[in-house]
Amino acid sequence: MYVIGELINGMFSNVKKAIQDKDGQVIQDLAKAQADAGATALDVNVGPATRDAVWGLLWLVENIRKVSDIPVAIDNAKWDIMKEVIPQVPGDKIINSSKADEDLLDKYVPLAAENNAALIALTIDQSGVPNDVDRRVEMAATILTKCAEHGLDMDKLFIDPIILPVNVAGQQAMNVLRSLEQMKMLSDPAPHFLLGLSNLSQNCANRSLINRTYLAMARGAGLDAAILDPLDTELMDVAITTDLLCGKAIYCDSFLEAARSK
Amino acid sequence: MAVPDTKEKWTGKVNTLTLGATSEQGGTRTSTVTIGGVGCLPSLEFEGPKGNRPAIAVEVWDGDGEAMPAPLRQVYGDSLKNVADWAKKAVEFGAEMICLKLQGTHPDAGDRSAEQACDDVKAVLGAVGVPLIVWGSGVNDKDNEVLPRCCQAASGENCLFGSITEKNYRTLVAACLADKHKLLAESPLDINIAKQVNILASDVGFALEDLVVFPTTASLGYGLEYVYSIMERGRLAALTGDKLLQQPVLCNIGFEAWRAKEARGTDEEVPGFGPAEKRGPLWEAATATNLFQAGADIFVMRHPEAIRMVSESLDEYYGPKGS
Numbered sequence: 001m002y003v004i005g006e007l008i009n010g011m012f013s014n015v016k017k018a019i020q021d022k023d024g025q026v027i028q029d030l031a032k033a034q035a036d037a038g039a040t041a042l043d044v045n046v047g048p049a050t051r052d053a054v055w056g057l058l059w060l061v062e063n064i065r066k067v068s069d070i071p072v073a074i075d076n077a078k079w080d081i082m083k084e085v086i087p088q089v090p091g092d093k094i095i096n097s098s099k100a101d102e103d104l105l106d107k108y109v110p111l112a113a114e115n116n117a118a119l120i121a122l123t124i125d126q127s128g129v130p131n132d133v134d135r136r137v138e139m140a141a142t143i144l145t146k147c148a149e150h151g152l153d154m155d156k157l158f159i160d161p162i163i164l165p166v167n168v169a170g171q172q173a174m175n176v177l178r179s180l181e182q183m184k185m186l187s188d189p190a191p192h193f194l195l196g197l198s199n200l201s202q203n204c205a206n207r208s209l210i211n212r213t214y215l216a217m218a219r220g221a222g223l224d225a226a227i228l229d230p231l232d233t234e235l236m237d238v239a240i241t242t243d244l245l246c247g248k249a250i251y252c253d254s255f256l257e258a259a260r261s262k
Numbered sequence: 263m264a265v266p267d268t269k270e271k272w273t274g275k276v277n278t279l280t281l282g283a284t285s286e287q288g289g290t291r292t293s294t295v296t297i298g299g300v301g302c303l304p305s306l307e308f309e310g311p312k313g314n315r316p317a318i319a320v321e322v323w324d325g326d327g328e329a330m331p332a333p334l335r336q337v338y339g340d341s342l343k344n345v346a347d348w349a350k351k352a353v354e355f356g357a358e359m360i361c362l363k364l365q366g367t368h369p370d371a372g373d374r375s376a377e378q379a380c381d382d383v384k385a386v387l388g389a390v391g392v393p394l395i396v397w398g399s400g401v402n403d404k405d406n407e408v409l410p411r412c413c414q415a416a417s418g419e420n421c422l423f424g425s426i427t428e429k430n431y432r433t434l435v436a437a438c439l440a441d442k443h444k445l446l447a448e449s450p451l452d453i454n455i456a457k458q459v460n461i462l463a464s465d466v467g468f469a470l471e472d473l474v475v476f477p478t479t480a481s482l483g484y485g486l487e488y489v490y491s492i493m494e495r496g497r498l499a500a501l502t503g504d505k506l507l508q509q510p511v512l513c514n515i516g517f518e519a520w521r522a523k524e525a526r527g528t529d530e531e532v533p534g535f536g537p538a539e540k541r542g543p544l545w546e547a548a549t550a551t552n553l554f555q556a557g558a559d560i561f562v563m564r565h566p567e568a569i570r571m572v573s574e575s576l577d578e579y580y581g582p583k584g585s
Contacts, residue, residue, distance in 0.1 A: 155271070249499075249504065250453055250454065250457055250495070250496075250499050250504060250507065251454045251457075252454045252455070252457035252458035252461060252506070253454070253458050254458060254461045254462075254465075257461060257465075258457060258461050258506050261461065261464065261505070261506070
């Protein structure tokens with residue numbers, strides 16, 4: 001599956017300090033560790049570490065590029081920042097993210113298409129995160145329409161149906177699964193479907209267990225990508241095993257090792 | 263509305279691998295063979311590079327050629343009596359490689375010694391300039407005694423040595439690493455085991471790019487379609503990026519085809535099947551061209567007429583050889 005490593009985020013104290021001290025080694029080590037653990041791409045989020053988010057994001061990317069040509073997911077909610085950063089990012093990149101409002105998609109989708117970037121689009125709009133299945137599917141349809149209109153290939157699109165913490169929104173986990181099943185039917189070929197998995201277990205006990213249990217459930221419903229902690233070995237074991245069970249990888253007795261040998 | 267593009271976008275391709283070494287490369291071969299590199303399914307080359315033309319290796323035994331079916335004995339004649347003459351004849355018939363099968367080392371089929379096997383390897387290397395495949399008897403203990411010696415005897419020649427299996431790989435891997443040969447990884451018509459053998463070899467330090475896979479062959483009428491689907495599954499995995507299945511594939515065509523009664527039966531034994539001298543070569547050629555469609559990279563063959571037919575098919579797809 002498509003694993004986006006989440007550990008380069010200014011919300012984490014080690015990354016925050018590294019950005020403030022301009023200590024590139026910390027970022028390079030984190031990039032390498034995540035890539036070695038099986039990440040397909042790396043999320044890059046400057047968080048509260050600096051007021052100059054453009055500089056911060058580009059500095060993080062610059063350090064990642066010193067050790068890897070892995071795709072980077074530029075994670076920022078502000079259009080002005082995204083618009084400035086994306087054309088300056090060398091190599092493969094993902095825009096993380098656009099919401100499903102039409103006026104936003106009319107800016108983000110062309111930005112992706114023009115810069116040969118992939119796009120993560122959330123099923124959330126100005127009215128907030130939908131509580132039900134239907135609104136999620138409706139917004140996914142809007143996203144797909146805008147991608148067709150602006151010429152973004154399906155393999156460059158990740159739709160994120162938004163998962164909320166299980167301790168505050170207990171019904172949402174199943175709603176997301178039902179949404180995934182329906183969203184898959186909207187287009188052929190289908191885009192990728194992605195979740196920010198760690199959000200599910202925010203402020204919960206047994207976070208890793210919750211994350212990996214849900215990952216297995218969501219893969220059965222059609223999820224093929226996730227933003228997660230690739231250094232969580234048990235979680236990555238589940239990701240690898242779901243590849244087998246979804247028919248994406250061929251079994252051998254050493255299947256965990258085989259998947260990690262790539 | 264635009265017509266949707268239904269082409270597959272493959273992300274992987276089969277490894278490119280060269281067998282044989284010329285004098286500049288530290289060997290004594292006058293020609294080398296490069297296989298693999300394909301990035302699409304056969305005949306769908308608009309989806310990726312069609313790679314190198316598959317190579318035809320011809321079988322030579324270290325023992326009694328008299329066990330060959332009559333149509334083969336007729337064309338090979340007295341050359342079946344020793345490996346050097348047999349190998350020369352095979353090259354005359356179009357062999358791009360010689361596949362020396364050391365079945366005479368089998369404890370129940372002559373039990374030839376490691377020294378004798380080394381002499382056979384050297385005799386073939388001396389007689390012909392094409393690259394060599396050296397294949398043991400399949401008896402683990404004997405192979406582990408014979409093949410490392412043969413590896414040494416052919417050091418620098420960049421041969422393909424076979425075969426390693428899930429249960430027996432360490433000795434031959436070590437020998438091939440030491441003498442810089444390529445390895446043939448065998449599995450019993452089982453894609454899971456094919457992958458497992460490769461990771462086992464890789465674990466003990468052998469490069470995945472230096473492996474050729476032998477997924478076991480069956481001839482037309484005797485399970486060919488099963489082999490086809492196993493090979494196709496492996497090839498699809500290769501094209502979608504599974505590095506543990508991106509090895510070129512060898513098919514043991516001649517051995518399997520000539521086991522079939524349709525190929526080896528005499529006109530008296532199978533009346534109504536048509537003349538034996540045509541049946542056998544046709545059976546062999548049909549088996550090979552079918553498995554070409556499944557992604558074969560090396561055909562190990564026997565009859566000159568079958569070799570001619572398969573070469574013609576390959577000419578149609580790749581253009582004449584050397585073009």
